Amino acid sequence: MGKAYFKQSCGLIAINIVAACGVFTPDQFAGLGKAAQDCDVFRLKLTTRQTVVAVLDEQRVSQLEQRVNDLGLHVSPYGGAVRAVKACAGNAALCPRALGDALDLGIAIQEKYLGQDVPKDVKIAVAGCPRGCTDPLCADFGVVARGADAFDVFLGGRGGGSKPVHGQLLAGKVCKEEVFKLLDHVLERYRAMGLSKERLARTIARLGPEPFHPPAGLLSGSKEQGSADREFLSFLEGKGEQ
Known part of the structure; x- marks a missing residue:
């Protein structure tokens, strides 16, 4: 099992972020937006699995993941794993x-x-x-x-x-x-x-x-x-x- 990091054609990395079946608290939602700004995230996109994809430079990935974890959110598992519900x-x-x-x-x-x-x-x-x-x-x-x-x-x-x-x-x-x-x-x-x-x-x-x-x-x-x-x-x- 790995984590849902995907390199894009433009060279940026997409990270798949999981909440509680797509439910965020206001603090989590605002916190994710602030973390995205601080980590120079290019875009955030909602997915059909009720997750959020953040696209950013590879050098900022670990910083964003730490901020995501601090908010009580997770980077999605991927590859031989039970996915977000x-x-x-x-x-x-x-x-x-x-x-x-x-x-x-x-x-x-x-x-x-x-x-x-x-x-x-x-x-x-x-x-x-x-x-x-x-x-x-x-x-x-x-x-x-x-x-x-x-x-x-x-x-x-x-x-x-x-x-x-x-x-x-x-x-x-x-x-x-x-x-x-x-x-x-x-x-x-x-x-x-x-x-x-x-x-x-x-x-x-x-x-x-x-x-x-x-x-x-x-x-x-x-x-x-x-x-x-x-x-x-x-x-x-x-x-x-x-």
Whole structure:
């Protein structure tokens, strides 16, 4: 695992900076702006993973990283690592469409798993309702709220490339605690069976989804596994009512 430093065509370095699923305090936001000024950052850019990219001279990189760390932010891990988690503003205090608390769940997932070693970068997305503003079906591990403390978990999505793949339903209507159990299980299986630099979607294409299904006893009660509710999937895929 390395850090997300990328040399640009112009010779400058781009640094990917991670907050709590894209949430900054005012002090962090202002502090990042001041650090960018002090380090002669050329530009700051928001990313689709709810991170911020800073572009600057290579000689100022270590100075900026220290300032970022002092603010309680991080330089993103990159290369065989769990990446920054995407989570929408879905909770009772914010988005009125939210069916469950996606934001706090996403932040908790990121706090536990960010930077963990895996064969190839793992991207996680959490959405508070079937609208899926964070594209959970395009994530390696996607979570969609179905109700209060009830989540559907999708596995093996891949949004990038010329042949994007939608994730398959792994388990339906599981509680928050079981989301973590499923993610622990999936990452353990992926580390054991995934080839070096092989995305999870390709591992599933090679082996099938069965090795990733939760073992007996992992989830409480009867959970939907392996096949999705047709109406719900149609909504997520944009085939239902808009």
